[in-house]
Amino acid sequence: MPVQAVCPYCGNRIITVTTFVPGALTWLLCTTLFLFGYVLGCCFLAFxxxxxxxxxxSCPVCQRELFYYHRL
Structure with missing residues (x-):
């Protein structure tokens, strides 16, 4: 969910750009599904x-990363 903020790098009032990135929870679920026998690529559904x-x-103006939210 994008957030309205003031960028500490460029000083502009912005609405952040969000990018979804595979993290520890994604890889953990993928590995768990693979170990329990989910074949045919079903373990990759976590991605x-x-x-x-x-x-x-990140800031849409200066492209700098402002915050990284870790699910796990």
């Missing part, structure tokens, strides 16, 4: 579910 991924917030 398609945004609620399992980490979120990177």
């Amino acid at each position: 398609c579910i945004r609620s399992l991924m980490d979120v990177k917030h």
Whole structure:
């Protein structure tokens, strides 16, 4: 979810750009599904579910990373 903020790097009032990045929770679920016998690539479904991924917030003006939300 984008957030309204003032960028500490460029000083502009912005709404952050969010990018979903696979994190520890995504990899943990993928590994768990693989170990329990989910074959045919089903273990990679974790990489398609945004609620399992980490979120990177960045400034749309200067492109700097402002915050990184870790799910796990």
